[in-house]
Amino acid sequence: MRKMIIAGNWKMNKTVDEAINLINELKPLVATDAAEVVFCPPTIALMAAVEAAKGSNISIGAQNMYYEESGAYTGETAPNMLTSIGVKYVIIGHSERREYFGETNDTVNKKVHKAIEHGLIPIMCCGETLEQRKQDITIDFVNQQIKVGLLDVSKEDAKKVVVAYEPIWAIGTGVTASSEQAEEVCAAIRATLTEVYDTDTAEAIRIQYGGSVGAGNAAELFAMPNIDGGLVGGASLKADFGKVVNYK
Ligand code: 13P
DSSP, rough: OOOOOEEEOOOSSHHHHHHHHHHHHGGGGGGOOSEEEEEEEEEEHHHHHHHTTSSEEEEOOOOOOOSSSSOOOOTTOOOOHHHHTTTOOESSSOOOOOOOOOOHHHHHHHHHHHHHEEEEEOEEOOOOOHHHTTOOOOHHHHHHHHHHHHHTTOOHHHHOOOEEOOOOGGSSSSSOOOOHHHHHHHHHHHHHHHSSOOOOHHHEEEEEESSOOOOTTHHHHTTTTOOEEEEEEEGGSSSHHHHHHOOO
């Protein structure tokens, strides 16, 4: 039985003080055993966020990391910098990283390997553009992202990975994929995972949906058989996130 996992991707929002305040405000609202709850604040606020979340059910995740151990990579964050302060998860290959910062399936794969090597749980993102959906190539495109992203990742390690399906046209637009559209792609992802690994592995991997998830649509989306939670942007920055986490 897969445990639901609901994560908030704060993107480039909140200073350190604001992050602490938001965690303190949300802490009582997201207290549940029914789902894993992850907050992903900006890098600069990670350390304070780990402190602020202590004693609660909230785990902290980073929004990105680099795939080298250390060295001349100006502006980047190494995996052991994250683990050394108590970060547990890391979002990898978000569509905004792919669109604005040149990330590819190949860099995603390198980061997934490196995160696992350091005991970080990757939240590996995938998702199609509106044009790709219109051309009816969504499933092929997303499956390719999954296959390359997980290339040479063992069965045992793959079970730890969380996949986030985020159609780009639904991100920050207020236009959510219908629960049927989201389920169709998440089921296709699980079929691909079965093909690449086996049923046991595919059934163990959690697949989140992301893209304009909010208090009003979480229950319907999260009730789908192949959707195991959400990666939430805008709605994770306010009290509404408590309703998303307690969607039932
Ligand atoms: P929104 O929930 O704001 O659409 O963002 C989704 C997202 O990109 C989460 O990673």
